[in-house]
Amino acid sequence: GNSVTQMEGPVTLSEEAFLTINCTYTATGYPSLFWYVQYPGEGLQLLLKATKADDKGSNKGFEATYRKETTSFHLEKGSVQVSDSAVYFCALRATGTYKYIFGTGTRLKVLA
Amino acid sequence: DARVTQTPRDKVTEMGQEVTMRCQPILGHNTVFWYRQTMMQGLELLAYFRNRAPLDDSGMPKDRFSAEMPDATLATLKIQPSEPRDSAVYFCASADSRDRGREKYNEQFFGPGTRLTVL
Numbered sequence: 001g002n003s004v005t006q007m008e009g010p011v012t013l014s015e016e017a018f019l020t021i022n023c024t025y026t027a028t029g030y031p032s033l034f035w036y037v038q039y040p041g042e043g044l045q046l047l048l049k050a051t052k053a054d055d056k057g058s059n060k061g062f063e064a065t066y067r068k069e070t071t072s073f074h075l076e077k078g079s080v081q082v083s084d085s086a087v088y089f090c091a092l093r094a095t096g097t098y099k100y101i102f103g104t105g106t107r108l109k110v111l112a
Numbered sequence: 113d114a115r116v117t118q119t120p121r122d123k124v125t126e127m128g129q130e131v132t133m134r135c136q137p138i139l140g141h142n143t144v145f146w147y148r149q150t151m152m153q154g155l156e157l158l159a160y161f162r163n164r165a166p167l168d169d170s171g172m173p174k175d176r177f178s179a180e181m182p183d184a185t186l187a188t189l190k191i192q193p194s195e196p197r198d199s200a201v202y203f204c205a206s207a208d209s210r211d212r213g214r215e216k217y218n219e220q221f222f223g224p225g226t227r228l229t230v231l
Contacts, residue, residue: 034219036222043224044220102154
């Protein structure tokens with residue numbers, strides 16, 4: 001079946017450090033891939049997405065590239081800020097379905 | 113700025129009581145999802161609708177939970193009777209899943225959630 005695996009948290013970084021949160025997936029066909037972010041007390045909001053292989057999604061300094069050969073969609077940011085502290089969810093929507101599969105979430109804490 | 117709205121934002125109730133949560137999807141969105149989030153289980157899909165028809169409710173305990181869409185602007189999730197283990201944050205999300213040429217507009221928009229506490 002379809003699934004998403006993302007790295008366990010929490011991830012604690014100093015401000016301006018480089019961030020990588022790993023995400024790999026299992027799905028048939030060509031799924032759409034997403035990163036969502038959840039700030040404390042709020043719902044999830046879309047951070048970026050990619051709908052086909054080799055697409056790069058980017059937003060607010062975050063990037064992720066859809067790698068079909070490694071079935072991965074790792075989230076990166078070159079210089080994190082305290083305001084980036086949140087929980088990050090990797091997700092996919094498989095071809096032919098309206099259902100989304102979410103990873104377990106990775107909590108990021110950025111220290112000043 | 114179009115948003116998904118949910119009511120109530122917080123609900124505290126006693127075991128055995130009925131709880132109804134409401135969601136207003138973004139106007140024009142034809143797919144609505146209900147999720148439950150807890151520390152232990154993370155984010156779980158309970159049910160979802162497309163064009164008001166239920167497509168999948170396999171994530172929902174059938175004996176006490178029910179989900180409906182009385183019309184295109186309202187989705188409800190009901191728990192009867194509620195139990196302490198139902199305590200969680202319940203999110204509604206909506207999406208426009210209509211195909212438009214080669215690009216599918218499939219981003220989900222989440223509401224702020226309903227925090228349910230069952231004593």
